[in-house]
Amino acid sequence: MKIAFTAPMKPLDHPVPSGDRTMGRLIVKALELAGHEVTVASRFRSWRKDGSEDIQAGVHGQALEEADRIADDWQRTGYRPDLFLTYHLYHKAPDWIGPVLADRFDLPYAIVEASRAPKRRTGDWAYGFAAADAALARADAVAALHNADAECLGAVVPQDRLSVLLPFVDAAPFQDAGAVPKPLAAPPLKLLAVGMMREGDKTRSYEVLADALSRLRDLPWQLTIIGDGPNRDPVLARFPPERITWLGALEAQDLPTQYALHDLLVWPAIREAFGLVFLEAQASGIGVIAGDTFGVPDIVRNGETGLLSPEGDAEAFAANLKRVIADPALVDRLGQAARRHIADHHSLAAGSVRLDSFLRSALKNHSRRGKF
Structure with a gap:
C-alpha cells in the first residue's frame, strides 16, 4: 500500500528529540516492515505554542497553500497514494492538509494518536479544536494510543472507526x-x-x-x-x-x-x-x-x-x-x-501487525462511504 504521511505536531526530521518524534519514526518503520511504501507528503507543522483565532486562522491559510502545492505535485508526477495517514492530531496541532487531499483525491484518511480535550471547545484554542474535530469527522479510522484518549474521542468518533493502537518500540x-x-x-x-x-x-x-x-x-x-x-x-x-x-x-x-x-x-x-x-x-x-x-x-x-x-x-x-x-x-x-x-x-513486529490491521480497516470503512 502507498501511504502519504504527515505529522502536524512535529515533523519526523525536527531537530529537537522527543517521544513524539520517536513514535512518529517508529510508525513509519513499522509500516515499512509490513511492506507498505511510506512517503512524507508534507513537513508542514501546524503546532503553535500559543492559541488565538487570528494565529490559527493564519496557520490554516498556510496549510491550505501547502495542500494545493502537494496536489499540484501529485498531479504533475502522477503519484496517487492508497491512503493518507496523519500522526498526532489535537487542538494545538490540527490537520488541515490530510482531509483536503483525501477529499480531492477520494482517498481513505486515517489518524494515529488523536486526543481531544472538550474544555478547549471555547477560548483561545476554539479554532484549532473545531479543526481537529472536523478532521476526526472526516477520518475513516482513528487510533488513540491509550484507553484514556479513546474514551474522550468516543464522543465524536463512531465505535466502528475508533480503536486503541497500543504503542511499541524497536526492542x-x-x-x-x-x-x-x-x-x-x-x-x-x-x-x-x-x-x-x-x-x-x-x-x-x-x-x-x-x-x-x-x-x-x-x-x-x-x-x-x-x-x-x-x-x-x-x-x-x-x-x-x-x-x-x-x-x-x-x-x-x-x-x-x-x-x-x-x-x-x-x-x-x-x-x-x-x-x-x-x-x-x-x-x-x-x-x-x-x-x-x-x-x-x-x-x-x-x-x-x-x-x-x-x-x-x-x-x-x-x-x-x-x-x-x-x-x-x-x-x-x-x-x-x-x-x-x-x-x-510491544515490539516493532507487534506494532507492525496492529498498524497494518488498522489501515486496512480504514480502507474498508472508506469503501462503505459511497454506499450510504
Whole structure:
C-alpha cells in the first residue's frame, strides 16, 4: 500500500528529540516492515505554542497553500497514494492538509494518536479544536494510543472507526543490551530517571521524584539522571549531589546500555501520554516505578512489570520505592517479566501487525462511504 504521511505536531526530521518524534519514526518503520511504501507528503507543522483565532486562522491559510502545492505535485508526477495517514492530531496541532487531499483525491484518511480535550471547545484554542474535530469527522479510522484518549474521542468518533493502537518500540537494541548477564539486584539499588528538563510537566515529575527520594535518605539507593534542558540547575538542585550521577542528554544509541546497567526506571510521569522510556526500560529487562497516568497502565503491568502509584503522589511513590529496596528479588522478577511483556506485546513486529490491521480497516470503512 502507498501511504502519504504527515505529522502536524512535529515533523519526523525536527531537530529537537522527543517521544513524539520517536513514535512518529517508529510508525513509519513499522509500516515499512509490513511492506507498505511510506512517503512524507508534507513537513508542514501546524503546532503553535500559543492559541488565538487570528494565529490559527493564519496557520490554516498556510496549510491550505501547502495542500494545493502537494496536489499540484501529485498531479504533475502522477503519484496517487492508497491512503493518507496523519500522526498526532489535537487542538494545538490540527490537520488541515490530510482531509483536503483525501477529499480531492477520494482517498481513505486515517489518524494515529488523536486526543481531544472538550474544555478547549471555547477560548483561545476554539479554532484549532473545531479543526481537529472536523478532521476526526472526516477520518475513516482513528487510533488513540491509550484507553484514556479513546474514551474522550468516543464522543465524536463512531465505535466502528475508533480503536486503541497500543504503542511499541524497536526492542532489539534494548533486548540485546539487557541480554548481558548481570548480578542480581543488591544494595545500593541503581535507579535511573530519563526525562528532559523543561518547564511544566517534566520538571514537575522531577520534583515528585525528588520529594519521594527525600523520604528514603536512610535507605541504600543511587540515582542516575539522563536529560538536560533549560531547567537543569533547579532540577538537579533538588537531589542530594552525593546520591546522583547526572549524564546529561545522551544520543539514542547510548540509551540501551544505560538502561541495562540499572535495576529500575523511576519516573512519576506527570501528565505523560504513555512514555516511551517505559517501553525502552522494560525491553532492556528492568522494571518500572511510575505514576499511574493516562496510558502508563496500558504498557506497564502494575504488580507484574512495575509498581504504579497515583499521579503526583510522592508519598505513594516513595512507598513503592521502599518496597523494592527492601526486596531485591522483587526487582529481578519485575525485570524478567518486563522483558517478556515487551517482546510479546510491544515490539516493532507487534506494532507492525496492529498498524497494518488498522489501515486496512480504514480502507474498508472508506469503501462503505459511497454506499450510504
